[in-house]
Amino acid sequence: MFGWYREIGPAERRTFWACLGGWSLDAFDVQMFGLAIPALIATFGLSRSDAGLIGAVTLLAAALGGWIGGALSDRIGRVRALKITVLWFAVSTFLAAFAQSFAQLLSLKLLQGLGFGAEWAAGAVLMAEAIRPRHRGKALGAVQGGWAIGWGAAVLLSTAAFSAFEQGTAWRLLFACGLAPALLILYVRRSVPEPARRHAAAEPQAPATPLAIFAPGMRRVTIIGALLGLGAHGGFHALFTWLPTYLSAERGTSVLGTGLYLGIIIAAFGLGCLVAGSLVDRLGRRTTVAMFAIGCMILVALYLLVPVDGTVLLLLGAPLGFCAAGIPASLAALFSELFPAGLRGTGMGFCYNAGRFASAVLPLGVGLLSEILGLGPAIGVSALAAYGLVLLAVTLLPDARADDARPAHRELTR
Template identity: 35%
Template sequence: MTHEHQAVPSKPPVDDSHVEKYRRRAIAASGIGWGLDGFTWTMYGFALTAAMPVLGMSEGASGWVTAISIVASAAGGVIFGNLADRFGRINMLTVVILGYSIFTALTATSQHTFDFLLWRTLEGLFFGGEWAVGAALVAEYARPEKRGRSLAIVQSCYAIGWAVSTTAYLTLYSIFPPEVAWRYLFLVGIIPALAAFVIRRTTKDATEISGQSKPDEGKSEGKFARLFKADLRARTLSATLLGVGVQGIYYSVFIFLPTYLQEDRGLSIVGTATYTWVAIVGSFIGYVASGFLLDAIGRRPTFLFFFLGSAASVSLFVLTPAAQPELGILIILLLGFFASGQAGGTGAYLAELFPTEVRATGQAISYNFGRGLAAFGPLTVGIAAASIGWGYSIMIIAIAGAILGIIALSLLPETKNSQLVSAID
């Protein structure tokens, strides 16, 4: 009796045009999400100065509110990163955009410091989830040789969101008195919720397109436990330290920039907006430039370049006499370039450090635990500002962040051209 061997059906080939269509949509969806993230988060810095006297909030209290909201964003990043590994990137991207839009708008209703803290904490919870989910989505679609620039382009959308919030700030503060205008500024934060529905209906996960199983299919092991097993533990901890350095620089510099410009430099609303626009232009250029450098010279050299530049440019800006505004404009352009450029590589680098089944969770933990620990930076800035001023406080934390980031780089491998989801490349 003879037996015929039954052929195992092969996976159908992936249509390149189909993949390219969804690759573009994934980059657009994550870019929109990150840009709207930037829109809702940066308006906080503009609103804070006017909101503090209305709510009876001290400088120290503002530092605590900022720190707690950043810690909440760290928790949110871990929660939604884990959920994205279980239920898909697009599903969770939709949820987080809805969440941070609603709670940004509710911040406008604050009557006391406690209300303000509550809404900022809830907004932070969802805000933190967007980066981990969107970065994993784009990293899995991007071609290995272009992953750095793809993720950097997505992160450059944050500068666009920042530009929109600056425009809203300038417009609303010219129409309404500051003690009321900050409420309207937060209220427009509901607008991004509309984008969530479009993204959900038009975009798919890379694993859906490639036919690859979902990240946790067949995996009984917990995501968090997997990241701290022997083969990934050192990498997870070092990546988290990198997150502390990146977030420590970014948040300490940009959250308090409007307050520093108005209180230490004595600038008007128009003057603050002008300096901010220059920083935004520098930021956009820094994001994009970092992407091309990541793909050209590698991850570690690019991060080192931007860390050193961040420490130097922040120091130059703070130490430049206020009587020389033309020099200050040039230096704040460099500050935006380096302080944003040092964050531009995190999406690509962190994605390449973790395997697919725990990628979003690993990125979320390293980036957002880093963010949670980095919250002590803005907290320290807020507390120290009363004695040494906003400028020196910001400078000290930025330098400390650069040092921590450089230490982390020495412990992490180079990952240029790493393959992630090979079925669609």
């Protein structure tokens, strides 16, 4: 599964580790919100709808940030954009630890979302251009697996914090630790070269403006890609924004019990990213995404809509986490091959993050719907609709394989 790593050069390896670290720390910052929802509700006297609004605003900002971050990477370079965006979301998360009101917390989460979305766009296009084509899917899948690393670190830290401190202090400590990603900038600055714009001479170059991806020759791919991003993000955020609250409030699990359930899901999520990375290079992008979408729909129904006891719920967590990983782990490879070099950052940033913009209503919608259906059914219905959209959208996109999608990779030598 990791044989590809031995075949890539030193510059490719350094780029891989920088992007893996950025995405892991990004996940660490973002996933702390879902883990802290019960404490935030108690601290600020929020309703579930209020908490859903914070999640929705964060995702809306991430969508805008991803589009801006992708365009920024096309203009100033991939590495410079990565450094700026990592610093932005780290500082924003840290400042959220000192929020004294719902309005302050909402504003700071908005700022965090801008940096979070922009960081993915900058890092994904950097990886897509730095890694040789035949290993692009595997490398991008492994980087996406960094989400499990950051998510797992957030769960471990939150379990320790909420076990050792009262909840009003614990969530602030969690957010304060969000400054850690800023240290990554030191490594990026020393070790990561700016990649050559692959195929820049061979491909038609459009002006690197955010609206250029809606030119007549690219509009259809851009819109369908955005719908795919909507389904992917909608399913993930409908599930995992509210899952810790579902486990503790609806299933009555303790802090340690919730950590165990989430730990199994997270470990399987990391494995799913690695397997998906291999499959996209072997089976093609569309086939891989479709397979994982079908798996997600089946498992969401079993996990949340069918009455099961705690043991079965625990066992279902592994396949649920595995299938939930496969779609986001495949998107960077798929999107990177849909756009010319001069618009690759803008196109990838928009398609991936436009899904966040539209799916931002889902955490809020789950909160509202839970007051009618209950939290478990509300999560399940929302996630099923989102993964159904993934299945529809992916059938409308062209498929591409890393080996034949583009001319041969020009290896970095610096």
